[in-house]
Amino acid sequence: MTTHQIDKETIYSYLEEVKDPEVPALNVIDMGIVRDVVLHDDDCLEIMITPTYSGCPAMDVISMNIRIMLSMLGFKKIKITQVLSPAWTTDWMSEEGKRKLRDYGIAPPNPKQQVCNDKLFAVHEAVQCPHCDSWHTHRVSEFGSTPCKALYVCDECKEPFDYFKCH
Numbered sequence: 001m002t003t004h005q006i007d008k009e010t011i012y013s014y015l016e017e018v019k020d021p022e023v024p025a026l027n028v029i030d031m032g033i034v035r036d037v038v039l040h041d042d043d044c045l046e047i048m049i050t051p052t053y054s055g056c057p058a059m060d061v062i063s064m065n066i067r068i069m070l071s072m073l074g075f076k077k078i079k080i081t082q083v084l085s086p087a088w089t090t091d092w093m094s095e096e097g098k099r100k101l102r103d104y105g106i107a108p109p110n111p112k113q114q115v116c117n118d119k120l121f122a123v124h125e126a127v128q129c130p131h132c133d134s135w136h137t138h139r140v141s142e143f144g145s146t147p148c149k150a151l152y153v154c155d156e157c158k159e160p161f162d163y164f165k166c167h
Contacts, residue, residue, distance in 0.1 A: 032092025
């Protein structure tokens with residue numbers, strides 16, 4: 001397959017099939033980790049990705065899955081480049097991705113930090129329960145099933161849930 005016959009939009013649609021191994025309800029486009037797609041003159045397809053945080057163990061699996069998927073589509077020269085700057089932010093997640101997180105049972109990141117005064121160190125960010133929509137929740141642990149999530153419990157329905165931390 002020559003990459004000259006394929007445009008960036010098509011590549012992005014292919015990448016929607018690559019799931020996040022830690023949150024399989026999301027793809028790499030929903031997560032906002034695909035920074036760019038470059039079709040080089042030598043038929044090399046370069047995918048630039050940014051990890052959600054430094055040292056994210058899922059990035060190796062994501063890179064491998066991107067390479068496998070593109071190879072199966074006939075691409076021969078594939079380069080996966082990790083771009084560390086600017087650092088990834090939850091603002092890069094798609095609204096569809098945030099909806100998928102909620103449907104999966106993970107509270108999506110709030111649009112902006114709810115607690116802006118660093119002198120109020122005992123006050124935690126208000127997080128809505130993805131199960132019953134209550135705002136009466138409390139953080140149990142700064143870290144949930146992965147370092148990018150915190151563990152919360154709903155005071156109304158009593159269900160535990162992960163919150164994808166805003167960063």
